[in-house]
Amino acid sequence: MNEMSEDQVKSIPRKKQIRIALRNCGVIDPERIEEYIEKDGYFSLGRILTELSPEETIRIVKESGLRGRGGAGFPTGLKWEFALKNKSDQKYVVCNADEGDPGAFMDRSILEGDPHSVLEAMAICGYAIGADTGYIYIRAEYPLAIERLKTAITQAREYGFLGKAIFGTKFNFDIFLKYGAGAFVCGEETALIHSMEGRRGEPSLKPPFPAESGYLGKPTNVNNVETFANIPVIFQKGPEWFRGIGTDKSKGTKVFALAGKVNNVGLIEVPMGTTIREVIFEIGGGIREGKKFKAVQTGGPSGGCLTEKHLDTPIDYENLIACGSMMGSGGMIVMDEDDCMVSVARFFLDFTVEESCGKCAPCRIGNKRLYELLDRICKGKGEMEDLDRLKNLSIVIKDTSLCGLGQSSPNPVLSTMDNFYDEYISHVVDKKCPSGVCRDLLEYFIVEENCVGCTACARACPVGAISGERKEPHVINPEICIKCGACMEKCKFDAVILR
Amino acid sequence: MSSVKIELRKDQIEKIHETCEQFGNSEGELINILHRVQGTFGYLPAEVQEVIAEKLNIPVARVYGVVTFYSYFTMTPKGEFPISICTGTACYVRGAEKVLGEFKKELQIEVGETTADGKFSLSCLRCVGACGLAPVVLVGDKTYGRVAPDDVKEIIGEYQS
Incomplete structure (x- = not known):
């Protein structure tokens, strides 16, 4: 499983893709902080701590137009500003790495492939909102990501990027891990905070928002892994550069986990505004086995299915909602004509x-x-x-x-x-399933031309639903048949079919 | 809770106490404590929950509430080789149901059960984030990708010796 995430990132054609959140995945050795530093890692943090005020830092994030990549698309800079404005002796930065959407694995890949980008961004956020402690709430199902994060945190502490007096300034910041235990609802920020406190992960009414009263009742800023991974680059290349990518209201790129009945499966990162057709047919290489495209499910279990008529819709937060789906965390599961x-x-x-x-x-x-x-x-x-x-x-x-x-x-x-x-x-x-999936709506049927009359099926049938003379084609009586499939298994001539 | 009472040995109780102390007997660390204890015991029977509750000075109901809320925690012992079939969306679309059916048939157990010899247990997972390899099966920590129903016998065979 170890090399898998890198494989999944590499295997897909780069055309039409821009790598921001995934910039270092599969490029650097995630267990060596030196390689991250070589890619200008921790430079943004250093510059911010020595040159910018918290307000200026937040202004740049706001100018970039970055919105939360966890699903809802709330403007990140605004969220930080709320947390800054709430005065308190203690504040927290939380990274939501509870990637529960089945079919989405970008957060895992970023944490495994480029953990330092998240640590750096959390420290930047800590400085901006006035927090000295960060927590990463991560799924226990991601053991490799946990290991890489532990290594990365230790290395960052050794280099003085975490801990006391970072870059010789008065800023202190450290990061700790909290483990999830398998609950999809913990992706919701209030539920996540309750889970961090050792309780059942049940959401609570907002307001108060976590920016006012979050972890242990203190102002808390929660961002998703992919959101954080964008932060250091925004400061390296400037908010204008970031704003130049994407659509009117959705800036930058989005990582999608392309899976299902598509030729190229894996992670892709495309500018906002790329059409679904480009994603599935150009980057994804079209539908497997030359079958017909039927639908693509975006937004995980909370999302919706988009069809043929949505193929030329540019992907951004607003458009997906208008189509009856949502961005969600970026799972994209492609379905073909065989799916009901x-x-x-x-x-x-x-x-x-x-x-x-x-x-x-x-x-x-x-x-x-x-x-x-x-x-x-x-x-x-x-x-x-x-x-x-x-x-x-x-x-x-x-x-x-x-x-x-x-x-x-x-x-x-x-x-x-x-x-x-x-x-x-x-x-x-x-009472028919056009795709032939719903078993109860299908019938076992013997194709006359293929049946040699060996009687194997009739002998296997537990309810005596099959009749016929030896060496003559047999017939299944659908009134008696219990659809156990025993006949189909026994037939050596592919004469029994489901229709 | 479970119907069969188990008797915890003194050293086992001490081990649980030790774990609680490592986390400062803090109820905020309950989930971390449960992770650690399940790691040692393999599961979290009622008796273990009682010891933790007492040590952290919280009601057993709080511990039980957390244990039953999260799917990662289990109150029944798993097999020596726990088999988990991913039934996330990508795996589902690529035929995880059929693979699961084959495991049920071969092992003669249902999801959530353990074979009589205690060797295998069967469970379903919601996405391990390996969607590119769908459908995915985990045996312990080992991952099998692109599993077809025909591969099932072979996978089980690897652990039967």
Whole structure:
């Protein structure tokens, strides 16, 4: 697993890509601070501490237009300013490395491939808001990233980039690790802070925002790994340079984890405003095995499915929301004609049901009901009224949940219903799954031309659903068949098929 | 909580106390303590939670609440070789369900169970961040990428000797 992240970064064509957050991944040895310094590492921190005031530092971050890469896209400089303005004897900087979106692994790659960029940025943030302590909240599932961070922190302390009187100034700053324990909702900042305090990771109402009352009740600034990784470069090359990349409202680049049914899988970093078509077909090399593109899921379990008609949409925070999805942390899962969108929606709801913290009734109970409705439809027991129920319930859950998880969990249902309503109709009215995924809607069938009448299937069938004379084609009685698949397994002539 | 009572040995209790002390008996460090203790014991049975609660001077319900909230903590012992199948979105799209089905069939256990000989246990994971290698299976710390249902027998075979 060790070399994997570098492989995943390297294997994809560089055209149309600009590397900012991933600039050093796979380029430097992440276990040697010297290599990071050679790439002008810690120069920004040094310059800021000796030449700029906290206010000037924040002004530059604001000018760059950088927005949070964890999903919501809140302006980073503004967030820092809030934390600076709240006076307190103790403040904290927190790096959110609880990358819980299934299908997103950019934070892991940055922490494994370039841990110092995050440490440097956290120290810059500490100086800007007036904090002397930083925590990285990292998933326990990322053992290599944890090791590399530990090494990096030790080295940075040895070089005096962390600790007391950094660069001979009065600024003190040190960083410690806190471990997550597998809870998707902890990506939400108030839940993350509760988890850091050793409690259940349940979100709480905002305000108060963490900038006012966060970790241990002190002003706390929480940013995501990728957001931090952008910070040192902004100070090296200037906010004008950064602002020159991207679209009107979304500046810079975004890292996406391209996965699923696409030829080139791995991490890519493209300027904001790149179209989905460019990402999937030019960088991603198109769909595997020459199949037809069907949808791309962005934003993880909280996002939505985008289709053919969205291919030429330039990617930025606003456009994705307008399409019924969201940026999220940057997972991009490509699906082809063989994927059933109803069961994909069910898959995401299964995830949300599992990960709902249980605090709010609409999310805890409502998502479970959504899952049950979808499950019924996938099993061919759905009725037309269920489609209305799905839609109404989705809207209620979105409107009445406290945190981002509940507010966005019905997105996969709503977006698949908007874009693939015909598939829902097929499942409900015709009791057919057009992609051949939903097992309960399929039939085992013996192809007459292939059947030699060996009777192997009939003998394997536990319920006696198969009849036929020896050396004559056999037939399956769908009324009796329990769809166990035993016949298909036994047949040596590929005569048994699912249709 | 678990139905079978287990009796903790004196040295085991001391070990837990030691871990709590290393983290300053601070309830804010509960998650770190649980990580460490699970690392030593393999799991967190009710009896262990009681010892931790007493040492940190917090209700057992607080400890239990945290243990059951996070999927990383388990109250049942895992097998000698814990097998985890990634069922994140990328793995799902690339056929993780079929791989999981094959493991269930070969080992004759369901997700969350351990084989009678205590050798293998089966669980599902939500994304290990190796989506480029989907579908992914972990046995202990070893990662297997691009696993097909046909590979399952071979993977299990590696640990049966």
